[in-house]
Amino acid sequence: xxxxxxxxxxxxxxxxxxxxxxxxxxxxxxxxxxxxxxxxxxxxxxxxxxxxxxxxxxxxxxxxxxxxxxxxxxxxxxxxxxxxxxxxxxxxxxxxxxxxxxxxxxxxxxxxxxxxxxxxxxxxxxxxxxxxxxxxxxxxxxxxxxxxxxxxxxxxxxx
Numbered sequence: 001x002x003x004x005x006x007x008x009x010x011x012x013x014x015x016x017x018x019x020x021x022x023x024x025x026x027x028x029x030x031x032x033x034x035x036x037x038x039x040x041x042x043x044x045x046x047x048x049x050x051x052x053x054x055x056x057x058x059x060x061x062x063x064x065x066x067x068x069x070x071x072x073x074x075x076x077x078x079x080x081x082x083x084x085x086x087x088x089x090x091x092x093x094x095x096x097x098x099x100x101x102x103x104x105x106x107x108x109x110x111x112x113x114x115x116x117x118x119x120x121x122x123x124x125x126x127x128x129x130x131x132x133x134x135x136x137x138x139x140x141x142x143x144x145x146x147x148x149x150x151x152x153x154x155x156x157x158x159x
Contacts, residue, residue, distance in 0.1 A: 024129050024138060030047055053067055054067070061098050065088055069085060070085065075118060103126070123144070134154070
């Protein structure tokens with residue numbers, strides 16, 4: 001009985017860590033895919049937050065889902081005729097995933113593989129995954145390269 005009391009909290013922590021890792025790796029893979037498709041196609045490819053998995057939905061958080069699409073109009077909105085290349089349906093009841101201002105609603109790559117805002121400015125930022133106080137981040141550098149960073153907790157957001 002004592003052994004079970006020690007194992008249950010450790011198992012809960014392990015499950016939370018696995019959820020965070022899986023969520024971060026899934027979104028990282030989608031971002032890397034968007035970047036490689038922009039290079040391969042020689043045109044802008046955007047990944048955006050989407051709750052319906054058909055078009056972009058700003059201010060919904062990445063945990064609700066996302067779409068990757070060829071953004072031929074370069075406006076950050078999926079329009080008729082712009083192909084959806086990949087969909088992620090998010091994590092209901094899983095980690096909360098939010099981006100800071102530059103990557104809150106979308107990450108867009110141009111044909112060189114660099115991330116760019118719709119106006120052409122550099123796009124770099126941080127997408128944070130929080131689950132029960134534990135955290136991961138995807139950090140997108142000035143060159144557009146994303147990487148996962150382990151963060152001790154979500155407490156840093158309140159300071």
